[in-house]
Amino acid sequence: MRLGPDERGYFGEWGGSWVPETLMQPLEELRKAYRRAQRDRVFQQRLNELLETYVGRPTPLYRARRLGAELGGAQIWLKREDLCHTGAHKLNNALGQALLAREMGKSRVIAETGAGQHGVAVATAAALLGLECRVYMGEEDMRRQALNVYRMRLLGAEVAPVASGSRTLKDAINEALRDWVTNVRTTDYVLGSVLGPHPYPMMVRDFQSVIGRETFAQFRKATHRLPDLVVACIGGGSNAAGIFSAFVPHERVRLVGVEAGGRGRAPGEHAARFGGDGSPGVLHGTRTWVLQDRDGGILPTHSISAGLDYPAVGPEHAAWRDSGRVTYTQVDDRDALGAFHVLAETEGILPALESAHAVAYAIKVAPAMPLKAHIVINLSGRGDKDLDEVRRIEGRPS
C-alpha cells in the first residue's frame, strides 16, 4: 500500500483543500516550500541535527516486562515519545514546520492547541528559532491544562483564549484559521495534527514518520522480526500516523487506532468519529469523518484527555479505515484512567491521558494473545500535565 495523497491532497475520497479562497495561494506556497525542503540536504541536515541534539532522538523503544508479566500474554513494548523534549511527540512536527516557516521568510507563527502539548512545542520551536508566536487555546482547555498555559508564556508565546463555541480544540483551530486568513503575508500556521487542508495531513505525517522509522529499526534490532500489533491513540491522529506509516506496507502487522470513548454513547459525550455516530463531512479544510448533527452542525465532544477531544479525524485515517489496513476502536474515560494508574504502578511511567487510551487497549487485548506475540504501544506523551486534572477527578488530597 502506497502512502498518499494525490496532487490535490486526497487520500482516496478524503482530504482536499476546503478553505476560503484567500488561503489557497498561501497553501500553494507552503506546498512548494515543503517540496523544496524535502529535497534540500541542508534543511534535512539541520532538522535531523535538531531532532538528535535538541529533541533527544532517537527515543527508546522500551520493553515493559513488569506490565507484560502482569497481563500474562503478549510482550509489551513502549515507544517512548514521552521522553522527547517538552514531553510529547508534538515537537517533531513543530520543529519541522517552524524551520519551514523561517525558510519561507515568515516572522510569525501561530498555532492551535488542545492539551497544550502542541502549543508548548510550537512555543519552544519559536523561542529556539527566534519567531514571534501566538497560540490559540479554548478557555475550557486552558482551565484543564493550566500548567501548559504557564509553560507557553514562560517560553515567550502569547496564549490567546478562545471563548467561542465549545471552547476547546475545534474552536481554537477556527480562531487560528481566522488569524491566518488575516495575517497570511507575514504569518505561517503551524498545525499540530494530520488535519486541515492539503498539505498539512501529508506534511505533519511526514514530520512524525520518524517515530515509525525508529520503531521499525529498533524492534527489528531487538527481535529480528516485526511486531504483531502496533497501537496508538488518535485525536486528530498525528502520533498514530507517525508510527503507522512505517508499518502500513507490512500487512502482517496489525494496526489499531484508539479513539476517545468518553463517558457515554450519547452525542457530545465522546469523540468516537469511527464509533458509529460519525459520518462524512467537511471541517477545518478537509473532507473526513466528522461528528455532526442531522443538519450538518458540528457536535460538541468529550474526553478526559483534551488532546483527543476533537470532532473530526485526519483524512488519511479515513482512507486507512476504508482499506481495512488500520482498525479503529474506542476506550472510555474510566479505562484510560485505569491504564494511567497501571502503567504508573507497574513501570514507573506516568503516561499522558491521551496515550493512556492506547495503553488501555493493550491491557484489554494482551492477556488473550500468545506469549510470543509482541505489542508496540506509541507512548505519545508524558502525564505530568494531567496530574491536576486526575487529582481533581479522583478527588484525592494532594
Next chain:
Amino acid sequence: MSSRLKETFTAARKARRAALVTYVTAGDPDLDRTVELARALRRGGADVLELGVPFTDPIADGPTNQAAAERALASGTTLAGVLEAVREIRRLGETIPIVLFTYANPVLRQGIDRFAADAAAAGVDGVLFTDVPSEESGRFRRPLLNAGLDPVMLVAPTSTKERVRAAAKAGRGFLYLVSRTGVTGARSALDRELEPTIRAVRKLSSLPVAVGFGISTPGQVETVARVADGVVVGSAIVERVARLGESPDLPDAVQAFVTTLAEACRR
C-alpha cells in the same frame, strides 16, 4: 438561460449605479424576522439579498457574524428552515435575487442534488460557498447549474491571475471579490490596494464583480461603487440586527440605513 442575478447587474449598470448586495444571517434572531428584514432591505434599495446559512464553525467570519450564527442556531435555524424562509419571501411577492452564503458542510450533509433542487424550488437564485475554492467546486457546479442556480465564486487579494480566471470560468451571476485578506466584519478603513485590485479582477472576468468584506459606511460604499459593479454590505447590517433584534423598530431602522447605502451606489 439568462439569470436574474445577471439581469440585475446589467440593469444597475444601465442606471449608472453599482448594484447593492446586502447580507443578513438567516434566522437571526429568528426566521420570521429574516422574512421581514428581507422586505425592509429591498424597500431600502438593495438589489441583491444574501442570506447566510448559520454554521457551528464559521472560519471565514469575524465576531459580528459569528455571534449572528450562534443566535440563529440557538433559535433552531436549519438549512431547510432557511429555504422555507426564502419560499415565504417569494410568497409575499418579492422578486429580488437571493444568494445563499453557506459553508460546505450543511449542504453536503443534505446532499448536493437534493439541496440544489430544494433551493431552486424555494426561489433561490445563486449559491456562494465560503470554503469551496475552484479546486473543490466541481462536485457542486453541475448540480447547481442543472437546477438553474448560479454558482457564485469568491476571489481574494491573494488570488493569482490564473486563480481569478478559474473562478470567473467556474462562476456565474457575479464574481465576489473579498476586499482584503481577513474575515468578515466592519473595518474603519479600506485597503489602499483595493482600487487597483478591483480593476485587475474586472479585466480578467466577463462576470460583474461585487466587492465585499469590511465595507460598512456610505462613504466606503461610494468609494467602491466608483470602480466595482456591485458592493456588498453585511456586518454593518448584522450589527443593527444584533442591537435591535427583538425591537419593532428593526425593519424601519434597517431600511433607513440601507437607503443611505443605496444612495451611495450612484455614480
